Amino acid sequence: MQTLSNRTGAALFLAPLLLFLSLAYVVPFLGVAGWSVTLPEPGIGQYSVLLSDPLVQSVFIRTFRICAIVTLASVTCAYAIAFLWVRGTPLQRRITEFCILVPFWISVLTRAFGWVALLSNRGLINTWLQSLGFISEPLALVRNEFGVIVGMTHFLIPFAVFPLASAMRNLDERVLLAARGLGASRTRIFWTVFVPMTMSGIIGAALIVFVFALGFFVTPAILGGGRSVMVAELVYVRLFQSPDWGLAAAISVVLVLIVGALMALLFRTLKPAQMV
Incomplete structure (x- = not known):
């Protein structure tokens, strides 16, 4: 009886959230899905165009390629940051935590224009580089995939840090001590x-970054x-700009x-609890 009462109470608490999510996400999505077939x-027909149009296919291929590169770069950088955050000295941990949190206070638009100021021909x-004599002509660092990858990687690194740090904190230190006691070097302990043991965090961070990257608009x-x-x-x-709402809905x-x-x-x- 008490279990049934607890379930009823939980359902009542969740009802407003489910209603909000339905109105904010499910209903609009169903509307967009309706556009795609009407x-x-x-x-x-729009889905047939999506599968046969070389332009749409090239955009999807480019998107997946950029997202894959961004995911690899973001998770790699985030792993080093999370390692320092979890296993560094107290001072290193405080500085690292500050550096992780600061980007959340800066809008994506401000960051994107900041990278333009750094990477443009007159940036x-x-x-x-030109004043130091390393190059004679400006390098093409923006208005291409390189600039997009740099900007997206910079934005997404903090999101990859949290699942990685959670996985590192949940490690059984006794396993590391046992490996050390058996004579393994620090490098071997790290890689083997x-x-x-932090692979769940790596996979979680990679999926989170890849999903976020798929929907990027402002930075690219x-x-x-x-x-x-x-x-x-493209949507x-x-x-x-070139109105084709049916195709845009199908892509969405x-x-x-x-x-x-x-x-x-x-x-x-x-598990969701491991992401924080």
Whole structure:
């Protein structure tokens, strides 16, 4: 009887949240899905275009390639930061924690324009390199995939740190001590014991970063300069610049389904409590 009462109470507490999520996400998604099969005429023609249009295919391929590179770079950098945050000295931990939290106080738009100021032809990096005589002509660091990757990686590193740090904190120190007692070097312990034991955090961080990267719009639009169009930017173009709402809706539905599949994989791999 008490169990039934507890379940009823939990359902009542969850009801407002479920209602909000339904109104804010499910209903709009169903509307977009409806557009994808009704505009400009009923049918699945827009999905056929999505599968056959070379432009749309190239944008999806570019998006997945950039997201894969960003994921690899972000998780690699985040692993080093999380390691220092968890296993560094108290001073190192405080400084690292401050550096992790500061980016959350700066908007994505401000960060993107900050990278433009650094990487543009007349930016600080090219100006310094030319003044020091290392290069004679400015390097093309923005309006291409390189600039997009740099900006996205910088934004996503903090999100990868938390699941990695959680996995590192949950390590059984006795295993590391046992490996050390058996004569293993620090390098061997790190690669053969420490890294495998934090694999759940690595997988979780990679999936989180990849899912976030799939929907990026502002950073690719500013740092890519229209030359490295990703899926989110293509949806915007199809909606507002060369109106084709049916195709934009079909692309959005496919992207949501991909994200949903990746999130399902994330929750099968990593428990939600391990992400914080």
